[in-house]
Amino acid sequence: MKSLGIDARMWRHSGIGVYLRNLLPRVVNKLPEVWFVIMGDAGALALGGQLDRENVSLVNFSSPIYGLREQWELRRRLPRCLDGFWSPHYNFPLFFGGKRLVTVHDMCHLALKQFVPGFHRRYYARRMLTQVAKQADAIICVSTFTKEEFNKYVKVPHQRIYTVHNGVDEFFLASATAMQSPPVHYPYILYVGNVKPHKNLPTLLQAFVSLMGEIPHNLVVVGKKEGFIAEDQKVLNFAAGYGGRIVFTGEIDQETLKQYYLHAAMLVFPSLYEGFGLPPLEAMACGCPVIASQAASLPEVCGQSAIYFNPFAPAELACKIKELLNDERRRQLLQGAGRKRAGQFSWDKSAARTVDVIKELLDIT
Template sequence: MRVGVDARMLCSSGIGKVIENIVSRMIDDKPDWHFVLLGKMEDFAKFPFTKKANVELIPCNAPIYSIREQFEVPWKLPKDLDVLWCPHYNVPIFYRGRMVVTIHDLAHLALPEINKGFLKQAYAKIMFRAATKKADQIACVSKFTISELKKYVPSVDEKKIHLVYNGVDEKWFSIKKGKPVHDKPYFIFVGNVKPHKNLRRLIEAYKLASP
């Protein structure tokens, strides 16, 4: 198998972690597969798994959500890939090979306040439709994401959709008990500090839960 991965978001907070964990594990689990990673060379240098023998790196600095990526990504990808994994909805619409896309959420359609401007909103609508049409299979990370996808992209072929939950790093199952980080009870928030992450509600919940 020759598997291509659009890894340009490898150092992004959320999707970057998904790429890091999935690709690093697949590289180890499938030593007979050849992985072609497309992305920034300076980002690849930060991760040991990109130096494995079954990994090929292709430099690509095309910005996310840009017109440039629609031409540069399919041009740089090898033509003999068995499948391309796109970890976000900004798929290369001119790519002609088999493709799997992961849809994490429909925030860019459901929450126009975080995607301000007519052009950005139009781009999101076009690309979500293109992603669901071009992809041979669609991985959604939750049942809610599936329901949102059906709601905002009603033309999607439901037979393509698969529920694939985000995994949990094995390190979380081997945490040794020790001295608490703080004396008082606390919540851990691992998301971005952005309005749509609902951090305000978490703070309100903490106030209610605090003794």
């Protein structure tokens, strides 16, 4: 029996955590002939029974992510009999002797250096990503854009790079009826994502403020706002000057998020940089029209089912928001096209493609 170790320390995170929670159970189910050693918080991994399989061993592993300590701990804790190891992020085990598979989600640390505080963080990212190119036996990128960015910034030729798109959670794709009353009592425009510099919230805030006197809608910002840096604090301070018209919900559960999508006039996603970008697809799955930045991976992911704008042009965004609010026909067209587009991205497809990569990695016929 072939064996594969997996670093699942980020199981409960957003972002990569979503990737792990959706892919790992599916991959394990599709490869009963492989023994999986899944490393992380064994208690959290066992909850819900998604990984409760005869071919799965859960191993407690809590070393902090990034840095020298995790490299030492990985070298010490990894079973020597493993045939391969899958890292869902670029912090892969440098000293592992078996086959190595690494997933690269984005190249933000190198592409947007101005938003990454601390030379040591940028240096670490560059060194590790360079080692990924040199040492990994296979690399999965979550979009063609990320694959191109990897080749652009690392500049180390690698023959086995695969594009495997993320999926949309079936929870959002399932037909749903909005609650009789929405999660809030006012009409609103929605943003979903963390309050981080590359998310480009200032452009959205400026566009919204310029429209406040013409529309009854509030702006609802859904996502984590703790742990931000100085520039993010400026965003919050700016928003605080407009009373209750700009609302930050903080993190919310998936059911509440779905209701926000279902009742929103639109989702606006102004990000400067995304390796993939799940919120626009989640919104589309719920029938919520999307206005998205024309940057990075977003045109690849959203296709012809979104309205695009220059992320550096608040006035252009304001115009597009106003036009869509006043055009019910176009909203209906976007709702239909969006649902169809979201349906093209499933975690089952992602898992099937990932399984193909693992089989090739481990020489399973």
